Amino acid sequence: MESPGTLIKFGELEHLEQLQDEGLIYMNILPYFWKIEDEELRGDPFDCAIQAIQRGPMITMGLPDGKVVKVCNDYTMKIRPLNPEKINIYCMYALRPHIDGVFPVDKRNQRFGGYALLINPNEFMQRLELYLKSNEILANGDLVEYVNDEHTDKLGPFRKFSRFSYQHEWRLVCHNGSGEPRIIQIGSIQDISVILPFNEVDKQIQIHFEPSN
DSSP, X not given: OOOOSEEEEEXXXXXXXXXXXXXXXXXXXXXXXXXXXXXXXXXXTTTTOSEEEESOOOEEEEOTTSOEEEEESOOEEEEOOSSGGGOEEEEEEEEOTTSTXXXXXXXXXXXXXXXXXEEOHHHHHHHHHHHHHHTTOOEEEEEOEEEOTTOOSBOOTTEEEGGGGGGOEEEEEEOSOOSSOEEEEOOOXXXXXXXXXXXXXXXXXXXXXXOOO
């Protein structure tokens, strides 16, 4: 897994302290995210859909008297993966200064919680990869690509609609799970992370661009 830039986990203080102290990563199963109704924060019925199909052909129905009635000509469909309960997902914010829009952090992310855990990505990735390999866990980690909300094509675990783009997500996706939430514990990351109140993140982060020669 390549470094995605500075990683930030937003959440409640007690959960972030547990992540920092124990390296505890709690990964819910995919159907959990389909069912959440939280105004497009965590909940996404299209998450990991193989394909989105939008605005399909007009559907009509013939009546006994010979009339034809239009039933629907504007709908959205999704093709979901097989065995979704065996897919576990974990998400973080990826702050990449060279990408427009990631900084300052969008205030909508405060809905995840009032605090932020900022993590050194390189060391975190090394520890995470070591854990995954030693426990023979099939996983992929990557940045999410955001596509137009009218997108009609392939999606998959690393594509989401642009209405979620303010989250600038890096995600870990584990496969072949037990059908239950998966818990990964990589050990303390106190040496490579810091917890800040959400409203301090933009104040404390300083971005410097080296002048080009």
